[in-house]
Structure formats: C-alpha cells, structure tokens
Amino acid sequence: MPNDKKMEKREALMIVNPVSGTRSKRGLEELVVSRLAMSGVTVRTLYTEGSGDASRFAEQAVAHDYDMVISAGGDGTVNEIAGVLSHTSTKLGILPLGSGNGFARSLGIPQDVEEALKVIAEGYSLRCDRGVVNGLPFYCTFGVGFDAAVSEKFSKMKRRGRITYVKSVFREFLNYQPEPYALSIGGSVLTEKAFLIAVCNAPQYGNNAYIAPHAKLSDGMLDITVVHSGSPLSTVLVGVDLLTGYIDRNTLIDTFRVSAATITRLGCGPVHIDGEPMTLGTNLEISCDPSSLSVYAPEKEAEFKPIVSPLRAMIDDFRYDVKAKFR
Incomplete structure (x- = not known):
C-alpha cells in the first residue's frame, strides 16, 4: 500500500x-x-x-x-x-x-x-x-437491498452491539422481498432481481462479515458484490459464506471490480453508507476517489x-x- x-x-x-x-x-x-x-x-x-x-x-x-x-x-x-x-x-x-x-x-x-x-x-x-455515491463519500461499504433495510431497522433499536444487530438481521430476513436493479458497468448492463448489491471499498461490513474478501483499500477500485435472489436456504448459506470468507465462491454471487458504476432501481428508497441508513433516489452514480x-x-x-x-x-x-x- x-x-x-x-x-x-x-x-x-x-x-x-x-x-x-x-x-x-x-x-x-x-x-x-x-x-x-x-x-x-x-x-x-x-x-x-x-x-x-x-x-x-x-x-x-x-x-x-x-x-x-x-x-x-x-x-x-x-x-x-x-x-x-x-x-x-x-x-x-x-x-x-x-x-x-x-x-x-x-x-x-x-x-x-x-x-x-x-x-x-x-x-x-x-x-x-474512498467511494462516492451521488456526491456522498463512503470509506467502507455502500449498499442497497437487504443490508440497507437491516441498517434502517438497526438504527431504530435502543440498544447497540452484535446481538442487537443479529436480531435485526433475522427479523428483516423473515419479511424481506428482493427488488429489481439494473447495474451498469462500462457500457454493459446487468438487470437482475437481487437480494442486495454491496459496493465495497473495504473487504467487510464489520464484525468480521466479509462481503468482498479481496477488496483493497488502496487499489483505486471498488468491489461490487451482487447477491441474487434465491431460496431461503441458499440465501442463509450466503450468510455462512459471509462469515467464512468464501462468499465470492457462492453460486448466488456475482462480483465486479470497477472504478465507476451506476445502479438504477424502480424508485427512491433506503441505502446505507458505512452502515448509516438514509434515503436516495432512483439512479445511484458510484465512483472511486483514489488515495x-x-x-x-x-x-x-x-x-x-x-x-x-x-x-x-x-x-x-x-x-x-x-x-x-x-x-
């Protein structure tokens, strides 16, 4: 580095x-x-x-x-x-x-x-x-989908810590419905109903949950992890791979290394920036701001x-x- x-x-x-x-x-x-x-x-x-x-x-x-x-x-x-x-x-x-x-x-x-x-x-x-999404910086991860929904729920909890976060994950998992997204990278567009899309400057969310195990903080690139919609069991197995560092080998996963990308969704909605929930619009313009x-x-x-x-x-x-x- x-x-x-x-x-x-x-x-x-x-x-x-x-x-x-x-x-x-x-x-x-x-x-x-x-x-x-x-x-x-x-x-x-x-x-x-x-x-x-x-x-x-x-x-x-x-x-x-x-x-x-x-x-x-x-x-x-x-x-x-x-x-x-x-x-x-x-x-x-x-x-x-x-x-x-x-x-x-x-x-x-x-x-x-x-x-x-x-x-x-x-x-x-x-x-x-650092990553930048619609002009807002992130240093660890930015995400839409399930992880954004969990961040929103977690922020409303009176108590913090690992146990509270795990409770938020399970409660949201029981009711969460994947949404359609279009991911544009260098002129190519991937349209998919996804469980979540994580844009990563760093390899993990925190608490040793490795969403992009091979991401580097100083390579001038961002790692995108797309978790596709799957059965409840296959999605739970993604969670296991998240904790072992093998998530990039899971069949529900696509990964991309990019300097810039655009995520388009049906409307404005929740996102998280470094774990903090907020609401952003339909088009999410993402880029890497190196060094x-x-x-x-x-x-x-x-x-x-x-x-x-x-x-x-x-x-x-x-x-x-x-x-x-x-x-």
Whole structure:
C-alpha cells in the first residue's frame, strides 16, 4: 500500500461519540492523553452530541492545522471525520469503539483501545481510497437491498452491539422481498432481481462479515458484490459464506471490480453508507476517489485467508472482550 512519512507534528484532536457501540468510554480521555504523551502527542478532546458534530469538529481541526484527528466511535463517526480530512494533510487515527468497526478491521487496526493507540503512536500512515455515491463519500461499504433495510431497522433499536444487530438481521430476513436493479458497468448492463448489491471499498461490513474478501483499500477500485435472489436456504448459506470468507465462491454471487458504476432501481428508497441508513433516489452514480485519505494503520498488511482470518479475528475479539470486562 502507498504510505506517508511518519508524523512530524504532534497535535491531535480526539472526537468521541459517547453513544457508539457498547463498550464503556469511562477513562478513555485520560488513557489516550497519557499514552500518546509518551510519543510527544498532545491531545484535545471533544464529544459529539448529534449528527454532524464530528464533521464540524474535524473542520475546526483542519482549520487549526492539527496533525491528526482521532475518531473514537464507529464507522459512522469515521465517515463524518474522514469526509472532512480527505484531500487534506490532516491524518486520521481510529480507536474502534463502534458496533461493527468495519473500516478499522479492514485496516488491521486492533479492536483493543490500548493496542490501537500503539498504531497511532508508531506514526505509520497510508493513503486510502474512498467511494462516492451521488456526491456522498463512503470509506467502507455502500449498499442497497437487504443490508440497507437491516441498517434502517438497526438504527431504530435502543440498544447497540452484535446481538442487537443479529436480531435485526433475522427479523428483516423473515419479511424481506428482493427488488429489481439494473447495474451498469462500462457500457454493459446487468438487470437482475437481487437480494442486495454491496459496493465495497473495504473487504467487510464489520464484525468480521466479509462481503468482498479481496477488496483493497488502496487499489483505486471498488468491489461490487451482487447477491441474487434465491431460496431461503441458499440465501442463509450466503450468510455462512459471509462469515467464512468464501462468499465470492457462492453460486448466488456475482462480483465486479470497477472504478465507476451506476445502479438504477424502480424508485427512491433506503441505502446505507458505512452502515448509516438514509434515503436516495432512483439512479445511484458510484465512483472511486483514489488515495484521498491519509490514515494511521499497522505497517504490515495481513494476507486474507478464508476461514483462518475470520477465525483469528473472532479469537482476538473474544480476548479483547474478556480484557475489557476485567479492566
């Protein structure tokens, strides 16, 4: 992956989303300040109270020439901050404190806060692409169909976390009806009744659900996964392959690697951008904006291996959860 030089400036703004995920953020500010001080980084902290706050705070950081902005939240918080930092010299650091943390996981950033802080302190950064749909940026995934419907339901739940998300998936699966779409790529058009269409800058949604296992964050391309309409059993098996990393081998799946594409549907409706639900129109114009964001990440990129990589990630998650309970 292309990379930047190690950080020279040592000023950081940490933006904390206090309601993201399920992990407590008690003592977070003190921990971050003390750990990064050892690397010569001074940290100022701001807390969001609603949508748009993270973007506004990030704009302040860019205006005041901060070296980095640290996102302490989930993919929605990352999206707001990254949207401001893209095409600037201010770098993004991530403390994965959301429900899925798809972008952080795809970068190889540990889910444990102290280990994630080590990544920031080491100062290695790389340039990542982003996707754009109808002018709106996404850094992990964009989707229509079933996953958009689940995101909409999940956003209305009072509780967050993996268990709540799984409940949303099962409830929506029982009633969901696939819809027709036209996917246009380089002059060719695929018309299909699809369960979902996912446009991926990163390989996974989050929670180690690999919707595009071989997607790369810095290849200048987007990976599109089309899950066609099938029987309830065959669709459930797609879900199994999603967790093992073998989804691209499933017979219900078509995959494409593109720099641009258009999705057309019958009318406006729900979509999700990095897991956040919203409503967009009939025509969805998608493109890749290459090397647009500088983000701190582990210097060594781990090779993805089906079954092995998801299993290793699950073990790490269990270890971090146990550590958090006894901290």
